Amino acid sequence: MANLFYSLIDQTREFLHAAETPVPSVGEYLKKELSQHAARWTEDEGTRKLKLAILNSFFNLECCVSGTHSMDLVALAPFGEYTVLPGLDCTFPGGYQGLPDHIVASLPQDVMTFNKPVKTIHWNGSFQEAVSPGETFPVLVECEDGTCFPAHHVVLTVPLGFLKERLDTFFEPPLPTEKAEAIRKVGFGTNNKIFLEFAEPFWEPGCQHIQVVWEDASPLQDAAPAMRDTWFRKLIGFLVLPSFPSAHVLCGFIAGLESEFMETLSDAEVLQALTHVLRRATGNPQLPAPRAxxxxxxxSAPYTRGSYSYVAVGSTGDDIDLLAQPLPVGGEKPQLQILFAGEATHRMFYSTTHGALLSGWREADRLIALRDPQARPPEPRL
Structure with a gap:
């Protein structure tokens, strides 16, 4: 079933330069093809149902990868534009904080200001700063605590989910219609991790992941039972993290509306539900509950409002490029007042950390070229 599913995923990437697609979304294409395959299966009914249940778990996994509630929301035509970066994943010791710490280490002391949530970015203006009499600035960053920072340039890296929520109040004047429409059209969903810590492992030595399959599930059927009773069925399973003498940890992944519902529950409710899942999966009703x-x-995080972007039905890679376009566009006004970076602005590497990093380098290069047109062009980046 894995070979079948991923062969169909490969097919979805072949529509990138097609004049038209048979259906609008990746999910619809996968289900249409799977229906034709299922019609040719000759096994007994139980085996057929199990095959569909396994395929359903791959749909849930793909929702986690794409950061979407359903693959029906992901546009088919541009799906092949996303590029997987070669090489292994990199885990930073001590967490992601190691990456910005390393970058900040090269900066002079006391040039960073933290804990200043921004209320509004005023642009295309003429603002003054008391310490710079006679100088005017086209941009004024107004913080929620009333503090203001005039600037010649602002590089904006906030998540797309935040932009979607604050679109009508975050910019003054409002964004151009085309850019605002791109922000609305590009998809942005939720993918969460749930870590469970056990006093002792119940899994076999050498086990790397535990896949969860619900035998009555099928990607060809739309089921919408009560979220409270079924949210955990969207969980794709668990990765077994490297163990320590005193800690044995599983990391679960869950995407979509079920993931957002999970956020509304208490830790105790989540722990209870997943203990129930693991006891059913192992067939051991006495399996010890996780200790944390x-x-x-x-x-629910106010400055993210989701995890990362995807190209939704009704949008294309052109919308990502439009989102990345600096303001103002053309004209005699001071240029590069607002520059846009972040994973949602990288056409090939959206949804990734390397996409976010590369987009920041891209906007830095723009500013360097503006300030010093004679500067040597940067080395080619990925």
């Missing part, structure tokens, strides 16, 4: 749970809550 830790989870991300990207949707």
């Amino acid at each position: 749970v830790l989870r991300s809550c990207w949707h």
Whole structure:
């Protein structure tokens, strides 16, 4: 079933330069093809149902990869534009904080200001600063605490989910219609991690992941039972993290509306539900409950409102490029007042950390070229 599913995923990437697609979304294409395959299966009914259940778990996995509630929301035509960066994943010792710490280490002391949530970015203006009499600035960054920072340039890296929520109030004047429409059209969903810590492992030595398959599930059927009773069925399973003498940890992944519902529950409710799942999966009703749970809550976090972007039905890679375009566009006004970076502005590497990093380098290069037109062009980046 894995070979079948991923062969069809490969097919979805072949529509990138097609004049038209048979259906609008990746999900619809996958289900249409799977229906034709299922019609040719000759096994007994139980085996057929199990095959569909396994395929359903791959749909849930793909929702986590794409950061979406359903693959029906992901546009088919541009799906092949996303590029997987070669090489192994890199885990930073001590967490992601190691990356910005390394970057900041090269900066002079006391040039960073933290804990200043921004209320509004005023642009295309003429603002003054008391310490710079006679100088005017086209941009004024107004913070929620009333503090203001005049600037010649602002590089904006906030998540797309935040932009979607604050679109009508975050910019003054409002964004051009085309850019605002691109922000609305590009998809942005939720994918959360749930860590469970056990006093002792119940899994076999050498086990790397535990996949969860619900035998009555099928990607060809739309089921919408009560979220409270079924949210955990969207969980794709668990990665077994490297163990320590005193800690044995599983990391679960869950995407979509079920993931957002999970954020509304208490730690105790999440722990209870997943203990129930693991007891059913192992067939051991006495399986000890995890002794601790830790989870991300990207949707309810006010400055993210989700995890990362995808190209939704009704949008294309052109919308990502439009989102990345600096303001103002053309004219005699001071240029590069607002520059846009972040994973959602990289056409090939959206949804990734390397995409976010590369987009920041891209906007830095723009500013360097503006300030010093004679500067040597940067080395080619990925």
